[in-house]
Amino acid sequence: xxxxxxxxxxxxxxxxxxDEVPWQRLNGRLIWxxxxxxxxxxxxxxxxxxxxxxxxHLSDLWPAMxxxxxxxxxxxxxxxxxLRTRYRITDELVxxxxxxxxxxxRQVPRERIRTVDHKAKLRHRLAGLxxxxxxxxxxxxxxxxxxxxxxxxxxxxxxxxRSAVQDGAGAAEQEGAGQDTVLARARWFWxxxxxxxxxxxxxxxxxxxxxxxxxxxxxxxxxxxxxxxIDRLAPSRPVAWALWAAVVAFLGLCALTSGFVKDNxxxxxxxxxxxxxxxxxTRQGLLSTREVHRDxxxxxxxxxxxxxxxxxxxxxxxxxxxTGLASWSLTSEPASxxxxxxxxxxxxxxxxxxxxxxxRPLEEPLRRHPRAALYRxxxxxxxxxxxxxxxxxxxxxxxxxxxxxxxxxxxxxxLPVLLAVVAYRTLGHxxxxxxxxxxxxxxxxxxxxxxxxxxxxxxxxxxxxxxWLGLVSLGVxxxxxxxxxxxxxxxxxxxxxxxxxxxxxxxxxxxxxAAERNSAGPGE
Amino acid sequence: xxxxxxxxxxxxxxxxxxxxxxYWLWDGGRTWVGPVLLATAAGHLVTGAVMPTxxxxxxxxxxxxxxxYELKGWLxxxxxxxxxxxxxxVDVARxxxxxxxxxxxxxxxxxxxxxxxxxxGLDADVVARAAAELTALTQATPGDAT
Numbered sequence: 001x002x003x004x005x006x007x008x009x010x011x012x013x014x015x016x017x018x019d020e021v022p023w024q025r026l027n028g029r030l031i032w033x034x035x036x037x038x039x040x041x042x043x044x045x046x047x048x049x050x051x052x053x054x055x056x057h058l059s060d061l062w063p064a065m066x067x068x069x070x071x072x073x074x075x076x077x078x079x080x081x082x083l084r085t086r087y088r089i090t091d092e093l094v095x096x097x098x099x100x101x102x103x104x105x106r107q108v109p110r111e112r113i114r115t116v117d118h119k120a121k122l123r124h125r126l127a128g129l130x131x132x133x134x135x136x137x138x139x140x141x142x143x144x145x146x147x148x149x150x151x152x153x154x155x156x157x158x159x160x161x162r163s164a165v166q167d168g169a170g171a172a173e174q175e176g177a178g179q180d181t182v183l184a185r186a187r188w189f190w191x192x193x194x195x196x197x198x199x200x201x202x203x204x205x206x207x208x209x210x211x212x213x214x215x216x217x218x219x220x221x222x223x224x225x226x227x228x229x230i231d232r233l234a235p236s237r238p239v240a241w242a243l244w245a246a247v248v249a250f251l252g253l254c255a256l257t258s259g260f261v262k263d264n265x266x267x268x269x270x271x272x273x274x275x276x277x278x279x280x281x282t283r284q285g286l287l288s289t290r291e292v293h294r295d296x297x298x299x300x301x302x303x304x305x306x307x308x309x310x311x312x313x314x315x316x317x318x319x320x321x322x323t324g325l326a327s328w329s330l331t332s333e334p335a336s337x338x339x340x341x342x343x344x345x346x347x348x349x350x351x352x353x354x355x356x357x358x359x360r361p362l363e364e365p366l367r368r369h370p371r372a373a374l375y376r377x378x379x380x381x382x383x384x385x386x387x388x389x390x391x392x393x394x395x396x397x398x399x400x401x402x403x404x405x406x407x408x409x410x411x412x413x414x415l416p417v418l419l420a421v422v423a424y425r426t427l428g429h430x431x432x433x434x435x436x437x438x439x440x441x442x443x444x445x446x447x448x449x450x451x452x453x454x455x456x457x458x459x460x461x462x463x464x465x466x467x468w469l470g471l472v473s474l475g476v477x478x479x480x481x482x483x484x485x486x487x488x489x490x491x492x493x494x495x496x497x498x499x500x501x502x503x504x505x506x507x508x509x510x511x512x513x514a515a516e517r518n519s520a521g522p523g524e
Numbered sequence: 525x526x527x528x529x530x531x532x533x534x535x536x537x538x539x540x541x542x543x544x545x546x547y548w549l550w551d552g553g554r555t556w557v558g559p560v561l562l563a564t565a566a567g568h569l570v571t572g573a574v575m576p577t578x579x580x581x582x583x584x585x586x587x588x589x590x591x592x593y594e595l596k597g598w599l600x601x602x603x604x605x606x607x608x609x610x611x612x613x614v615d616v617a618r619x620x621x622x623x624x625x626x627x628x629x630x631x632x633x634x635x636x637x638x639x640x641x642x643x644x645g646l647d648a649d650v651v652a653r654a655a656a657e658l659t660a661l662t663q664a665t666p667g668d669a670t
Contacts (some may be wrong), residue, residue: 475638
């Protein structure tokens with residue numbers, strides 16, 4: 001456990017040595033920010049009362065009043081949070097006491113700190129404030145200081161990151177620190193890579209709906225005139241539907257484009273020389289800026305992911321495999337992502353720059369997997385079709401679904417077969433320099449280059465069908481990134497070679513289980 | 525071996541019992557609950573007859589100075605190898621059925637979730653000794669690759 005949450009009235013907060021360090025408040029400008037927010041939040045009610053005259057009936061006013069009420073509660077509780085939050089940094093710990101209702105004491109040992117980032121929303125930037133996020137090796141951020149002044153945030157980051165590794169050393173090399181080498185910048189045409197998205201239509205629909213709801217507040221009708229316009233333009237019903245789809249898609253496109261521009265404005269990927277080594281830094285954002293530091297000593301590899309539908313334009317998502325970085329996040333881009341979606345060539349170039357040493361593992365030719373891997377995938381496709389057919393036939397016989405429905409999967413059978421071929425063609429693995437390279441996936445082609453030192457062990461699997469076809473799947477657990485990467489369906493010989501390269505110190509002993517497998521598997 | 529048999533029997537009692545109860549109480553659903561009930565029962569009987577013996581014959585494990593090895597599986601064979609230097613902790617766990625039979629589970633934990641080794645159904649004394657040896661070895665080996 002790196003963080004401890006203790007509600008204060010149930011257990012008194014432990015007071016470690018270092019009591020002389022004073023507790024500090026968050027920046028006082030937060031109060032002004034919240035006052036401004038309070039004033040802003042009354043705007044919807046005032047506006048709709050004064051200008052649009054809906055105030056005659058109090059019942060028409062409730063959505064605006066709800067908006068105002070929420071705004072007021074948020075501002076007030078934020079001020080309360082400012083009043084009750086204290087933090088301090090001692091030699092061993094970063095501590096914070098906070099909580100609006102329940103008092104919470106939380107601490108992170110300083111040697112557990114992996115990254116210190118700052119972020120800023122628009123209101124923070126206007127007031128010259130920054131939110132400092134301190135994360136330890138766990139997937140959730142450990143501490144948030146919302147907010148401190150810009151200078152203070154930079155000083156905190158410097159202090160915590162330096163001592164997170166070793167003490168001393170820093171001061172002498174201070175002048176060498178802060179040197180940036182730009183590795184990549186966003187190009188304007190990357191917008192197209194980022195706005196083509198399955199979710200575009202959904203976002204467009206939601207936007208249209210919420211816009212309509214919003215305009216309804218001020219007695220304006222959006223859908224009605226639009227409907228009449230489309231009816232006039234469209235000669236027939238299908239064309240009208242197509243026009244509606246176009247409107248929704250256009251709205252979605254606008255939303256995605258503005259979202260991308262807002263998040264990735266002035267995007268830069270930078271290698272920064274610090275007092276204690278180098279780090280990869282991304283800077284981005286138009287209104288709210290985000291700066292993420294990734295220590296190079298924690299870098300374990302690179303992960304490229306290419307969605308199936310957009311592979312023909314070479315769309316690639318690039319992320320680093322690194323310990324102590326969350327590789328999955330619900331609300332925003334995870335910190336491991338180092339480039340917005342962009343062309344494959346750019347991703348490869350950046351990957352070559354990021355990985356130390358002359359080897360370019362992602363450009364090495366891959367070893368192909370045996371034909372039997374294709375047969376296994378085709379078998380799965382056939383079994384899947386047969387299972388769906390059988391289920392539908394049974395349901396049809398008992399009268400739950402129409403009797404003809406079981407023939408549908410037969411007509412759709414080419415699709416799984418096609419996917420099986422795609423999956424087989426994606427398979428590949430190799431070993432280059434000190435990197436294991438593995439490629440697999442159907443809906444996304446995932447290419448992983450992982451350092452040999454990061455391999456935590458080996459996991460070898462063989463199902464009945466694999467035993468019959470003479471195939472083996474090799475998985476490598478690791479402490480970084482997605483925690484587990486695997487290369488399915490290689491031949492026994494390929495497995496012995498690859499496993500020997502992955503964990504050479506175990507080679508002699510590995511051959512024993514391998515021999516065991518050879519005697520156990522009838523396919524050998 | 526008896527441990528697996530008992531687990532299959534418990535699973536049989538629970539799932540077939542639940543389905544049987546549904547079959548008995550809910551008239552409208554009998555057309556589809558019936559076949560599912562039969563299939564579940566047959567599956568459990570075959571598993572109970574074959575699986576414990578196969579597992580008992582297949583499962584192997586070994587601890588050396590370099591690594592922990594494990595071979596397990598019934599329909600899916602699985603080999604796991606963990607170098608000693610990557611081990612983070614060693615646990616011993618005993619469930620109620622295992623306590624009844626004098627068995628224990630040895631769990632070797634690494635920094636990655638998928639990297640764990642879980643060796644089930646060993647003699648409790650053997651597990652205790654192996655855990656002590658592994659702990660000593662782990663402490664003598666530096667680094668856990670995180």
